[in-house]
Amino acid sequence: MSAPDAGTRDRLVSIVTPAFRAASTIEATIRSVIDQSYPHWEMLIADDCSPDDTRDVVARWSERDPRVRLIAMPRNGGPAAARNGAIAAAQGRWLAFLDADDLWLPKKLETQLAFHRSAGAKISFTAFRRIAADGSGEGHLIRVPSTLDYRGLLANTAIATSTVIVDCDATGPVVMKKTYYDDFACWLDILRPGGVAVGLNEDLMRYRVMAASVSRNKRNSAYQVWLAYRRVEKLGLLSSMRYFAAYALRGLRKYRRF
Structure with a gap:
């Protein structure tokens, strides 16, 4: 596929969707994109060698609407590899992230x-x-702060991946690390040199709570956040404790009710 001209690229939103065992939800996710009032998008669905019919479902939708593109991963590599596969195929200035069980x-x-x-x-x-x-x-509306810088994000649970848009002209190349919270690590990478993430308090996404979600086990999730501080961000013990305490408190407030 040839590269878009500058004007097309400036308008184009490349939607990054990793998919694994998503046959039961991916169709609704695709429909929520096709129903967007904004028409300049491409949806890059990276199927991570699903053992179900995910790949066939996406292929059928791609035939109906060529803006929906199947990225067939050659081997199962996990969410970071799937996201990177989609990002590598992206042609837009803007990267939007939408998981295969969420809705816009x-x-x-x-x-x-x-x-x-x-x-x-x-x-x-x-x-x-x-x-x-x-x-x-x-559930109830989960509101977000107006801005977050690097240190603010370390202490916060506010950024839901399926709400994120990244301006690649401002960030340069976007790459997911192979770590448990590859998305969280990526946002930190982007913000570490400076700048802010801006929050819009409008209700624009539906996060589907799946029993088998990677973040369903809250104890393990908390442990993985701690590892992100220590092993990925290389923070000291006291800084990690301070950020983790703030992160956990905000998480409890955020999820105390559905």
């Missing part, structure tokens, strides 16, 4: 992209609500 509301891209352009930030993210695995039972 119809004006998500239009509203957030206008907000992001006006803010001139590296990353933007939005408020959202959780839903049950079957798509029912909308």
